Amino acid sequence: MEGPILKFPNKFYWGTATAAFQIEGHPEEYLGKLSDWSEWIDIQGKVQEPSNRGRAVDHYEHLLEDIELIKNLNSNAYRFSFNWARLHRGPGQFDDNTLQFYVSLIDQLKASKIEPFATIIHFVLPSWLAKEGGWENPKTAYEFGQFTKYLAKHFAHKIKFWVTHNEPNIFLNFGYESGIWPPGYSNEWGRYFKAYQGLVLAHQLAYSTIKETNSNAQIGFAQNLYSFESFDSLSDKSKKKWQETHALPNIMRKQLHNYAFIESCLELDALDFLGVNYYTRFSYKLNAQAKDPANPQIDSFLWGELQDLAKHFPDQVKTNSLNWEIYPEGLHKVLTEKKLKNLLENRPIYITENGYSHVENEPGSYAKTNINPNQDFSKDLDDSYRSKFIRDHLLSVHKAINEGVDIRGYFYWSLLDNFEWALGMKPRFGLVHVDHNSFTRTPKTSYHYYAQIAKNNGLRQKSI
Ligand code: FCB
Numbered sequence: 153m154e155g156p157i158l159k160f161p162n163k164f165y166w167g168t169a170t171a172a173f174q175i176e177g178h179p180e181e182y183l184g185k186l187s188d189w190s191e192w193i194d195i196q197g198k199v200q201e202p203s204n205r206g207r208a209v210d211h212y213e214h215l216l217e218d219i220e221l222i223k224n225l226n227s228n229a230y231r232f233s234f235n236w237a238r239l240h241r242g243p244g245q246f247d248d249n250t251l252q253f254y255v256s257l258i259d260q261l262k263a264s265k266i267e268p269f270a271t272i273i274h275f276v277l278p279s280w281l282a283k284e285g286g287w288e289n290p291k292t293a294y295e296f297g298q299f300t301k302y303l304a305k306h307f308a309h310k311i312k313f314w315v316t317h318n319e320p321n322i323f324l325n326f327g328y329e330s331g332i333w334p335p336g337y338s339n340e341w342g343r344y345f346k347a348y349q350g351l352v353l354a355h356q357l358a359y360s361t362i363k364e365t366n367s368n369a370q371i372g373f374a375q376n377l378y379s380f381e382s383f384d385s386l387s388d389k390s391k392k393k394w395q396e397t398h399a400l401p402n403i404m405r406k407q408l409h410n411y412a413f414i415e416s417c418l419e420l421d422a423l424d425f426l427g428v429n430y431y432t433r434f435s436y437k438l439n440a441q442a443k444d445p446a447n448p449q450i451d452s453f454l455w456g457e458l459q460d461l462a463k464h465f466p467d468q469v470k471t472n473s474l475n476w477e478i479y480p481e482g483l484h485k486v487l488t489e490k491k492l493k494n495l496l497e498n499r500p501i502y503i504t505e506n507g508y509s510h511v512e513n514e515p516g517s518y519a520k521t522n523i524n525p526n527q528d529f530s531k532d533l534d535d536s537y538r539s540k541f542i543r544d545h546l547l548s549v550h551k552a553i554n555e556g557v558d559i560r561g562y563f564y565w566s567l568l569d570n571f572e573w574a575l576g577m578k579p580r581f582g583l584v585h586v587d588h589n590s591f592t593r594t595p596k597t598s599y600h601y602y603a604q605i606a607k608n609n610g611l612r613q614k615s616i
Contacts (some may be wrong), residue, residue, distance in 0.1 A: 158550050159610040165267060165561030166606035167229035168222065168583065169505050171274035171318065174570040176235060182206025183515050188282035188334040189275070198332075200576035202588060208571040210591045212253070217593060219260050221567065221584055225599065226606035229267040231504060232257065233318065235273035240299045242280055249307060258310055269504070269563070270307070271315040271374065272300055272358060275323055275333070276572075278376075279388035286335055287350035297357030301489045308365035315427050315504065316358045319376040320351045321409050334344035334573050352416045359422035374427030374504040375414060378434045379482025380406040399438035406547055410486070414495055426496055428502030429565070430545075433460040433482040462517075470518035473511035474579055478518045478541060484548035500558040503549060507565030508541040509572070509579040532569075532580050538598035540616050546605070547613065564602060568593065 173181075173189050182190045182205060190206050193199050194262035211218055222230050238250045261268050272297065300316075317323075323333070324344055355373060362369045375612045382398035417423040433449065437459055461469045461477050470478050486492065487501065510532040512518065519537035528534065542564060553559050569582035579587055583599040586592070605611045 155613050157608055157610040157612055158547075158579055159608075161560070162561075162609075164609060165229035165418065165502065165563075166602075166609075167227045167266075167267075167269070167454065167563045168225065168567035169230055169231035169269075169563040169565050170211075170567050170570065171233045171271065172235035173208065173274070173276045174199060174566070174572070175208050177204070177206060177208035177210045178212045178235070178238060179240055181235065185279060186241075187235075187279055188277045188286070190237075191279060191282075192334045198336075199574055200578065202578070203576045204571060204588060205569050209568050209586045209588075211568070212453055214591060214593070215257060216251070218568070219257070219264075221593065221595070221599075222261070222266060223264050224595075225567075225583070225603045227266060229269055229561055229563065230567075230605070231269040231315070233271035234303060235276070236299060237276060239280040240278055240295070240302070243295065244298075246302050255306070258307060262310060266323075267313065267379075268311050269313040269315060269502070269561075270303075270311045272296070272303065273316070274318040277334075282334065287347035287354075290350060292351065293350045293354035293357060295416065296354035297361055300358040300361045304362050304365040305559075308362060312368065312370055313425075313502075314358070314362055314371045315374050316355045316371065317351060317373045319429055320348070321376055322376045324348060325409075326574075331386050336439075348413075348416075352413070352420070355417055356420045356422050359417075359420075369403055370424045371421055372425040372427050372499075372502075373413070373417065374429050375410070376429045376431070377410050377486040378406075378432065379430075379479060379485050380410070381433055381435050381456050381482075382499075398437055401438045402434075405434070405436055407410060411491065411495065414492075423499060425500045425502060425560075426492075427502050428487070429505035430483045430486060430503065432476040433461075433479045435461060448467060451469075466517070470521060471516040472509045472518055472541075473514050473516045474509050474575070475516065476509070478508070478516075480541075480544035480548045483545050484552050487549070487552040488555055489558065493557070498558070502558045502561040502563070503559065504543050504563050505565040505579045506562070508538045509581050510535065510538070511578050511580065524582075533585055533586070533594060533596050535596045535598045536604065536616060537599040538583075538596065542598060542602060542605070543611060543613075543616055546611055 185191050193203055193206050239247055241247055258268050277286055287290055326333035327335055328337045328340050328344035338341050358372050362371055380402040382402050462471050462475055472478055513530050515529045549559055566581045568584045569580040569586040571577055572579040583596055583602055585594045585596055
């Protein structure tokens, strides 16, 4: 028995999410080094091989095919990002030819009744701004405002949903704390907070600019939320000791990572909805000698010590191929947290990212334990583990909706296998497999599974 279909609310948005630099591969950008990431990719050791040297998955040349894939998925929404570096070449200089690519994308989506969710920046900065201090320099926020004005002029009447920033918290972590992404600073907290301010200012400028052009626009940003939990039991520890060593570092991190940027936008009265990107859970233990997990040669007092759940609890913790714990309950937890509810008041939530990564021939324990023993892990085409991942996370979303959380959409990350930043091309998050040489697209099993969910506006609990 498969059981009845668990329905989602009417007009729920079903979509996928992508980002310009991870898919487009426009030669002008990667050869012309227009962005910080097109330069970063060429610095020895910064990006794992294969990196495809910025060609990503050649979406620029496959636009029509990719739109067909979006349509055949029965999606009624699609999240993409603009390529700031290609569109904005210098103060007051905008590239109208590049704009045509987005005009074409947006018009085709709208003609198929697919709601565009537009992200203004997804991590990547134009080189001319990065060279002058990036987000630490208020000029970047000002230029972001000018860029938004340009976009609003062309699209404010076509695009209702705007995502100003993607994961400012992850950007700051990786750019100013661990230093594994541009601008590459390690534990530079002064810079971190200067850049933080730049991001907030940029958000506010974009918010007011879009509203001036279209007061009905809905504007938010996409926040990465981790489920922070302490793993050690109370067992032989006094409550006080436990709080100090286990609960507090998690509370501290949760505040900075999950909530701080939301609070900043709310203080400026500049948030209509929250985008939630959810992948995994983390646990921290206080340790004055802690090393940054992403960069062990560096002390990281704020992080405390990351507890390696997969190592300590191999029987309980299932991981994807990147060793990220797969923890669907965490999505329910972050969505129903009282603090989030109090902060957002009546603002809706969209799940703007959630996805599963496979690496060929290196399945994580989640995949290994969830499929038949003869599974071929070399291709990631018969990916029933990804379908199960989607189902389990959607059950968490459904539960949260039933408990009163106003969630209005879900965007799977990602439509296509793509360029996964410092990890290069190996991690595959797509519903559609992409051959890295020929760029041939092949829908995976999970693509068809997700298409059914979107068609039915719901799923069966025991569908896999
Ligand atoms: C998120 C990013 C997205 C992608 C996924 C796997 O943090 O927003 O670009 O890299 O992780």
